[in-house]
Amino acid sequence: MTTLQAPMRGLAASPGVARGRWRRVARLPLPPAGRVAADAVDAEVARLHEAARAASADLRRLATSVRDQGHPDEAAIFQAHAAIARDPAIIEAAAAAIRTSQVDAAGAIVDAARAASAQLAALPDELLRGRATDVLDVGDRIARMLAGLPADDDLLPVPAIVVAEDLTPSLTATLPRDRIRGIALEGSSPTAHAAILARAYGIPAVVGIRGLLAGLRAAGEDAELAIDGTSGVVVIAPDERERRRFDLLAAAARAGRERDLAEATLPAMTVDGTEVTLLANIGTPDEAGPAAALGARGVGLFRTEFLFLERATPPSEDEQADAYRTAVEAFGGDPVTVRLLDVGGDKPIPYLPISAEDNPFLGVRALRLAEQRPDLFVTQLRACYRAAVAGPIKVMAPMVADARDVERLTDLAAEARAGLAGDGIAFGEIALGVMLEIPSAVLVADTYFGSLRFASLGTNDLLQYTLAVDRGNPALERYRDSLHPAVLRLIRLSVEAARRAGIELSVCGEMAGDPVAALALVGVGVRQLSMAAPSLPAVRRAIRGADLAALQAAANAALSDGSATVVRIRFEAIRPA
């Protein structure tokens, strides 16, 4: 029986609109864990190792097939899953449980994966928290193999919106893509892999919709479902008026995409002729092409840590050089800014011996790790110098606090260059710079800017360190506005110091992708903004409608304001319609 439901709101995870039939996708449950006899323990451990090997081989095959279908990013996820399936920490924990508790291999691997996943889920880094599901997914795959359960088949026989509590990455990729109209999940987050895959495949998705499954149960299987992956709005059993609204939204989304692409070649120039360079933030080399299509004039931030996560050993120099070269080639002459490794005490990188810390964000993070592991940074810098043969590369160090950190950066770079020269390997020139994300680095910028070519404001961390606001704590939303006058003052100091030293300055924190904040940045004097590629069109439009003198006047006034709320109202008021 279909009953009309009120609209619900989840988290927008992948833009686009879908409405129509839905289908609950779920796998057959695993049987409860069993026990093994004392004399069968060795055989059970052997079965575990065999299943882990087989699962890893399956995942590698899945990675190859997904790559062959033209999705290298997603293939990398399954490649990472193949590594998780052989992760000694998880497999050995399961083997130990078989030996000590005589639990069967399927139960042991599920428990071991759950424990590893719980550790990830407790981390402050949102992206790493999203990986908790990946570990569960791999544990589940091995357990299914051990329990003799069939593979996922015929879960989506007809085109429909896929509904689930959560969707594992491998299930997302193995479902027939041409039949997935949309994805609606009761749980999950926009940075989990189901959402990443949905965005990569262009499938509209809304996640974290509390009450979705109960609502659909009440409405019945024949009820329609409508989802808007841009706003996060979800309607169960939409009436005629709602259906029309969703169809109009779908048409507008199609037109919007065409408009964004058509405008991509327009300069981000204010009405009085001041040009702002718009750049892209990327996490993998494959994102460079789509960013260039949306008009990015290069990469302002390549977050390289994603090359280092979810594996047992660091990526080799060759592997890194390939990744950086691919990004450079996609921009054909526009610069790519590679950020050196930004991991630390809060990131579980098994091959980095960092002890547990009470305050990981104030701990051995990013460049601070060079004290213990200079080799990691020298290898990365060598890869950058090698890739620079293919085109312009800039390299910046994260979490720089003062001039001594800058000396460390230049020493590491000199060591990398000398090593390459000694090895007879060809290399190009790179511009060295730093991220300004610690207030102290801004305040003493004059002492080291002279030895650099550029600096980039990492406003995500600058905000957290200036305002004492943990960037991952949802309870502090009221304090998390980058337009805080204190942050603007630090940005103004950076602009002035960069001008005195004659070096380039950009902003690469999320602030740059917020059209209102972007106007404030231009008003304060920033002329390079780097952001997630989907934010480029809206920021470009805001700048093209703005008048520099008005932005400068608002920015000067904002520096004396008492809170971010006032500053935001100021810039909202002069934002072009």
Ligand code: PEP
């Ligand atoms: C920042 O801190 O603003 C930044 C761009 O770096 P990340 O978000 O990766 O810490």
Ligand code: MG
């Ligand atoms: Mg940062």
